[in-house]
Amino acid sequence: MSLTSAAPLLVLLNEKDDNIKSYALQSINDVIDAEWSEVSNYISNIEALSDESSFTGRKMAALIASKVYYNLGEYNLAVRFALTAEECFDINEKSQYVETIVSKSIEMYIKKQTKNNQAAETNIEIDPKLTTIFERMLQKCVEASEFKLALGIALEGYRLDIVESILKTRIAEDAESSSLKLLNYVLTATSSTVSSSTFRTEILKSLFKLILSMNNVDYFTASKVVVNLNELEFAVDLFEALKKDNCKNISYQIAFDLVSSGSQGLLTSLIKTLSENNFDPVLLDILSGLPTCDYYNTFLHENKNIDIGLLNKTKSSLDGKFSLFHTGVSVANGFMHAGTTDNSFIKANLPWLGKAQNWAKFTATASLGVIHKGNLTDGQKVMGPYLPGSRSSSRYIKGGSLYGLGLLYAGFGKDILEYLLNMIDENSGTVGDEDVDVLLHGASLGAGLAAMGSHDVYAFETLREVIFHDTATSGDAAALGIGLTMLGSGDQDCTESMNTFAHETNHGNIKRSLAMSIAMINYGCEEKADEWIEKLLEDEDSTIRYGGAFTIALAYVGTSNNKAVKKLLHIAVSDSNDDVRRAAVISLGFVLCRDYTTVPRIVELLSKSHNAHVRCGTAFALGIACAGRALDEALDVLEPLIKDPVDFVRQAAMIAQALITIQQTDKSNPRVTEINKNFLNVVTSKHQEALAKFGACIAQGIANAGGRNVTIQLENNETGTLDTKSIIGLVMFAQFWYWYPLSHFLSLSFTPTAVIAVRDSDLAIPKVELNCFAKQGAFSYPKMFEEEANKEVEKVATAVLSTTARAKARAKKTKKDKEEKEEKVPSKEQEPTEVPKQNSSEALLDEYSKNKYSAKPYKIENLTRVLPQQSRYVSFVKNSRFAPVRKSKNTSGIIVVSDSAPDEPIELIETIRERNDVNAPVPAPFKVEDEVDFDNL
Numbered sequence: 001m002s003l004t005s006a007a008p009l010l011v012l013l014n015e016k017d018d019n020i021k022s023y024a025l026q027s028i029n030d031v032i033d034a035e036w037s038e039v040s041n042y043i044s045n046i047e048a049l050s051d052e053s054s055f056t057g058r059k060m061a062a063l064i065a066s067k068v069y070y071n072l073g074e075y076n077l078a079v080r081f082a083l084t085a086e087e088c089f090d091i092n093e094k095s096q097y098v099e100t101i102v103s104k105s106i107e108m109y110i111k112k113q114t115k116n117n118q119a120a121e122t123n124i125e126i127d128p129k130l131t132t133i134f135e136r137m138l139q140k141c142v143e144a145s146e147f148k149l150a151l152g153i154a155l156e157g158y159r160l161d162i163v164e165s166i167l168k169t170r171i172a173e174d175a176e177s178s179s180l181k182l183l184n185y186v187l188t189a190t191s192s193t194v195s196s197s198t199f200r201t202e203i204l205k206s207l208f209k210l211i212l213s214m215n216n217v218d219y220f221t222a223s224k225v226v227v228n229l230n231e232l233e234f235a236v237d238l239f240e241a242l243k244k245d246n247c248k249n250i251s252y253q254i255a256f257d258l259v260s261s262g263s264q265g266l267l268t269s270l271i272k273t274l275s276e277n278n279f280d281p282v283l284l285d286i287l288s289g290l291p292t293c294d295y296y297n298t299f300l301h302e303n304k305n306i307d308i309g310l311l312n313k314t315k316s317s318l319d320g321k322f323s324l325f326h327t328g329v330s331v332a333n334g335f336m337h338a339g340t341t342d343n344s345f346i347k348a349n350l351p352w353l354g355k356a357q358n359w360a361k362f363t364a365t366a367s368l369g370v371i372h373k374g375n376l377t378d379g380q381k382v383m384g385p386y387l388p389g390s391r392s393s394s395r396y397i398k399g400g401s402l403y404g405l406g407l408l409y410a411g412f413g414k415d416i417l418e419y420l421l422n423m424i425d426e427n428s429g430t431v432g433d434e435d436v437d438v439l440l441h442g443a444s445l446g447a448g449l450a451a452m453g454s455h456d457v458y459a460f461e462t463l464r465e466v467i468f469h470d471t472a473t474s475g476d477a478a479a480l481g482i483g484l485t486m487l488g489s490g491d492q493d494c495t496e497s498m499n500t501f502a503h504e505t506n507h508g509n510i511k512r513s514l515a516m517s518i519a520m521i522n523y524g525c526e527e528k529a530d531e532w533i534e535k536l537l538e539d540e541d542s543t544i545r546y547g548g549a550f551t552i553a554l555a556y557v558g559t560s561n562n563k564a565v566k567k568l569l570h571i572a573v574s575d576s577n578d579d580v581r582r583a584a585v586i587s588l589g590f591v592l593c594r595d596y597t598t599v600p601r602i603v604e605l606l607s608k609s610h611n612a613h614v615r616c617g618t619a620f621a622l623g624i625a626c627a628g629r630a631l632d633e634a635l636d637v638l639e640p641l642i643k644d645p646v647d648f649v650r651q652a653a654m655i656a657q658a659l660i661t662i663q664q665t666d667k668s669n670p671r672v673t674e675i676n677k678n679f680l681n682v683v684t685s686k687h688q689e690a691l692a693k694f695g696a697c698i699a700q701g702i703a704n705a706g707g708r709n710v711t712i713q714l715e716n717n718e719t720g721t722l723d724t725k726s727i728i729g730l731v732m733f734a735q736f737w738y739w740y741p742l743s744h745f746l747s748l749s750f751t752p753t754a755v756i757a758v759r760d761s762d763l764a765i766p767k768v769e770l771n772c773f774a775k776q777g778a779f780s781y782p783k784m785f786e787e788e789a790n791k792e793v794e795k796v797a798t799a800v801l802s803t804t805a806r807a808k809a810r811a812k813k814t815k816k817d818k819e820e821k822e823e824k825v826p827s828k829e830q831e832p833t834e835v836p837k838q839n840s841s842e843a844l845l846d847e848y849s850k851n852k853y854s855a856k857p858y859k860i861e862n863l864t865r866v867l868p869q870q871s872r873y874v875s876f877v878k879n880s881r882f883a884p885v886r887k888s889k890n891t892s893g894i895i896v897v898s899d900s901a902p903d904e905p906i907e908l909i910e911t912i913r914e915r916n917d918v919n920a921p922v923p924a925p926f927k928v929e930d931e932v933d934f935d936n937l
Helices: 007-012 018-051 058-072 075-088 096-118 128-143 149-156 160-172 176-192 197-212 219-229 233-244 248-261 262-277 281-287 290-302 306-316 324-337 345-347 359-371 379-386 395-408 417-430 434-450 457-468 471-483 494-505 508-521 528-538 543-553 562-574 578-591 594-603 612-625 632-641 647-661 671-684 689-702 724-737 740-749 804-825 843-850 910-918
Strands: 711-712 750-752 754-759 769-774 853-861 875-876 880-882 893-899
Touching: 018 058, 018 160, 058 096, 058 176, 075 096, 075 128, 075 417, 075 594, 096 128, 128 149, 128 160, 149 176, 149 395, 160 176, 160 197, 160 434, 160 578, 176 197, 176 219, 197 233, 197 494, 197 528, 219 233, 219 248, 233 248, 233 671, 248 290, 248 689, 248 893, 262 281, 262 417, 281 290, 290 562, 290 750, 290 754, 306 359, 324 345, 324 689, 324 740, 345 875, 359 379, 359 434, 359 740, 379 395, 395 417, 395 740, 395 875, 417 434, 417 457, 417 804, 434 457, 434 471, 457 471, 457 494, 471 508, 494 508, 494 528, 494 543, 508 528, 508 543, 508 724, 528 543, 543 562, 543 578, 543 724, 543 910, 562 612, 562 769, 578 594, 578 612, 578 724, 594 612, 594 632, 612 632, 612 647, 612 724, 632 647, 632 671, 647 671, 647 689, 711 804, 724 740, 740 853, 754 880, 804 880, 843 893, 875 880
Parallel strands: 754 893
Antiparallel strands: 711 750, 769 853, 769 875, 880 893
């Protein structure tokens, strides 16, 4: 017989006999789900019973109290009493109550653990019973073979001991392929979800040891851990293990990966340590970056598809007498020829070059460094005719050449750094002289680029001396140079000195550069930078707050950290200064660059702001986060900004469009044709403002960058790590708002889109063919610009009679109806295709892949262009002579291949370095005179 009321049982709770009270509680528990509302009236009595230590039924009382509070929606109290109930709370019971309590318990545990791990001074005590529930739940997952779920929850709860225990057990008991999948899962989760950098480092170190402990070590997974850690000790251990296992070809592939994703400081230290231990010279050569740069220069030179016609049209449309336009064409030319070592456009346009004045001349000379980017062997010879000590008398050419030298050696500058620092030392005694200041400006930027990420103490001290002279021109560049040199160091003393001098100087540009320097020093530091972020953002000086916004951007780059995003959004709508608000919106693009699909939704409202600077920042944020992604949702948000009434908003929107659609064609994205057409229309229009024309010109350079053979990727595909050079290139490029020569920094973000297979025996490039399972022409270059023949001269509008207008309208409507009728009947040649769902990037991608795939492949040659979206269709020919040492879904980049027939002859592709070293001397560089003699050209 069932009770219709709990009242009789509740009365028994007033009895003195503990056995009766225990019986009553047990009976109440049986009906609590139906009678909880009635029981809730006696909750104070039940709580009192749960507190009586001498009462044997106190745990059951606690369980009942927990269930009452659960039904009342008071989950914190429900969890508290469930913990007190101990074994009476059955974690294995299949009920919504138990599921909710366990879920809330885990949430509470994770929340407390997070606070303890993210704030050094915080030490919240965690109830051991809460810990027990957390651990019991994870054990339940393990028993059910839900290993990924258990590992994910353990990571969120900062329980490295549980992660290690699960992984060690799986390595011992499962097949290596299964345990390796779990290791890779933890690695991916660590990079994307763990918010504490300290805890992340602990996990990575543990993972590295676990991977090396396996019988068959997956060295490529181990190398991903090394790149994420960026610590010398682990890199050395990795190469020592490879040497011990005699895996020479794998060590070569990993070395190439490190060059593309590791910091210059790590590579320099690694070369030094390995050379002291008599490692393979070939490996050391790879780590120097020389082969990588040589391969990419050769690829870009041999495959350049530069739209010279478009560049000439732009040059002729923009009057070179105006410094802004001359600078725009210089930058666009540098981008279009970046890394190709082809300076033929400059040679063919010496009269135009002669129009450059002052800083435009500085920028034009520096563009040679962009064009010859990566030409490490002959870089100094190429820039020689313009460097100090040459016949050139212009201080702007001398300064520009030193800046260009830094751009040429960016990230690989250990061989040129001493020269640049000596140039600063020799001239810093005469700071204040205008000639010397321009020279020091170029040398300081060059030195920063050459020492980027090296944390070189001598470079830091040399550049700091220039700042101490407090001269606007040279101090500005020296501050940026320090930020580049100390990139990611998190050095507190360095940050403190930059902050101190920022408050002492009266020069706004030095102050801003020092604030940006602090941002770069704190690159990737995450919560360790929070104290400095707060200090910068609370400053009364808006220029310092500007640096604070970018400090958030770089400290939390790619993390999608919720706290960082909220802070930036708050600054974007509340700061009193337009520059700070613009910087905050731009910074959103960096923080969310890994979660780029969310950016259009987050900034859509900001794109409609009444404040033009916020709208401008929105465009840059989209361009940065979605660079190279061709995301339609991002282009949708930019569409109205292209027609914005404010010129600098249109400028930013066009640059953003170019960043997003770089290396896209009308076949991969139908919008590209119209976008490029608009760039040209703006450049050639007589009615557009100068800033808009400049933006369109730069956008053309980006859209055609590197001979149309480079893209922009903020994440390394193989290692899953952020591409630091690309990020810094974009950060510094965004500063062209204040200083146009900084536009050249974008060249750091250009990644060649090539497939380069190199033989493991000698790093030579064999002439081999690969399969491409795509429809031929799907990834071909877009058409070159062609001047319209017999283009009609613009005429003054004439009056049109109303009868004539009506007749034309009728004729137009008849033609349109006829065309629509024809479209409804598909031709035999063109079958109707299923239209993908609108506003769904995944559906578009699936449709795109389906339309591009071909069961019958066509052949592509080694050292040719392979777009990111094309790489999934490319593979080595099965059972062919050459096979990659690493199996990968995407065939692109530098791939080390093993040769199954090394004694058989094979034709090799000669690189630029080999060509210059063996077959011919370096060609004499041309000389740009300060004053061009037009009569004798």
